Amino acid sequence: MSLKKENTKFKFLLRILSTTFILISLFFVTIYVFVPSFRxxxxxxxxxxxxxNPYQKLTNHDWEYIDFRDSxxxxxxxxxxxxxxxxxxxxxxVDYKSKRKIDYPFFQNIHFKQHNINSLNKESSLVxxxxxxxxxxxxxxxxxxxYRLMEVLSSYGNFTEYWDTALSSGHRVNIVATSNLNKFKHSIAINTDYKDKDKIIKSLRDGDFYAISYKDDNNLPELKDLKIINDSIFINLSEEAKEIRFIGQNGTIKKSLHNVNQGVYIxxxxxxYIRIEASFDDESVMYFNPIIRHQFQYFFDPILSEVMTEKTWLMRIIYVCVIIFLTKYLLTNKKEKVDEN
Structure with a gap:
């Protein structure tokens, strides 16, 4: 009698565990199923x-260096x-209204990542x-x-290759640098004219700031001017740079100047696009946001991805049918085993 009772308890526990597993599995399958397909x-x-040129309209060239995450x-x-x-x-x-709580726990292809970016943009000013x-x-x-910003410099490393890949593919992306607990610190330089939240968010989106990697924050170099006159880029720095690099498509160095505080590139x-880096004897490096070509007088960002509505709903219907079939099969199979016992 005792053995039969224990066996009944074991079967009941097994039933609860199996049902819980099925429900959890269905939950994860469901959140994966409803991700849209993108073109x-x-x-x-x-x-x-x-x-x-994001710096063209700047009149004040005084800068405040801040740690992006902490400040x-x-x-x-x-x-x-x-x-x-x-x-x-x-x-x-950045500047979020609410936190997104659901993520895809296992694999993520490009469709999941684009869907996450789009969903996060609905609740945040910047992603x-x-x-x-x-x-x-x-x-x-x-x-x-x-997305408009990419964390190019961080404790994870230096990812200018990713930045140049995005820029070379026609995505206007600005640099973000966050502090590093290792050898170098990373900061961004915000114009001192920008004191309130809305102006700083706009500056980050527009790109009229720059990033810097450094060891010592004493007497950091600053941007004095970065203008375009006709077809020539003029840059002027507060300190003499060991090297100024003009970098273009696919991360190619188009021109480099040595031991100067200013330079010109046609x-x-x-x-x-052209982005500029300036390195110094103390191993500091300045990174400026890209100057890019565009087709119309008023610059705007083209939409380079869109949801394929018909394919998305077709795949959802197929997946839902598969889920219903599997659920029915599992429950039927489970009932047959119970009846046998």
Missing amino acids: FEEPKSFSGRFIH LMNFNILSYEYGYGLSQARYLC IPTNLSDGFKLREIKHLDN FNKEDS
Whole structure:
């Protein structure tokens, strides 16, 4: 009698565990099923006769260096890092209204990542891909859309290759640098004219700031001017640089100058974008946001990804039918086993 009672308890416990497992599995399957399918435009480099320089309209060239993650609170800007899955895809959400709680726990392809970016943008002013080498493939960076900033310098490393890949594929992306606990510190330089939250968010979106990597924050170099006159880029720095590099399509160094505090580069017709780096004897490096070509007088960002509605709903119907069939099969099979016992 006691043995039969124990056997009944074991079967009851097993039934609870199996039912719980099925429900959890169905939950995860469901959140995967309802991710939309996207169509991505083929990557195209920037082109056109107009040139966009984010620094062109600056009149004040005094800068405040801030640690991006730690100092945003000083301007009443809230941020959090999103990403809980094993894929390691992470996003820094800036000026958010609410936190997104659901993530895809296992694999994530480019459709999941684009859906996350779009969903996060609905609740945050800025969405920034981080942890680039672990969470994103370079071929995905060529296509992912609808974000303006990328964490190029961080404790994860230096990811200018990812930045140039995005820029070379026609995505206007600005640099973000966050502090590093190792050899170098990373900061961004915000114009001192920008004191309130809205102006700082706009500056981050527009790109009229720059990033710097350094060991010692005493007497850091500053940008004095960065203008375009006709087809020539003029840059002027507060300190003499060991090297100024003008970098273009696919991360190619188009021109370098040594031991100068200013430089000129002619923006050639074949140049899709130019970004500038300046390195110094103390190993500090300044990174400036890209100057890019565009086709129309008023610059706007084209939409390079869109949801394929028909395919999305077709796949959802197929997946739902499969889920219903499997659920029915499992429950029927389970009932037959109970009846046999």
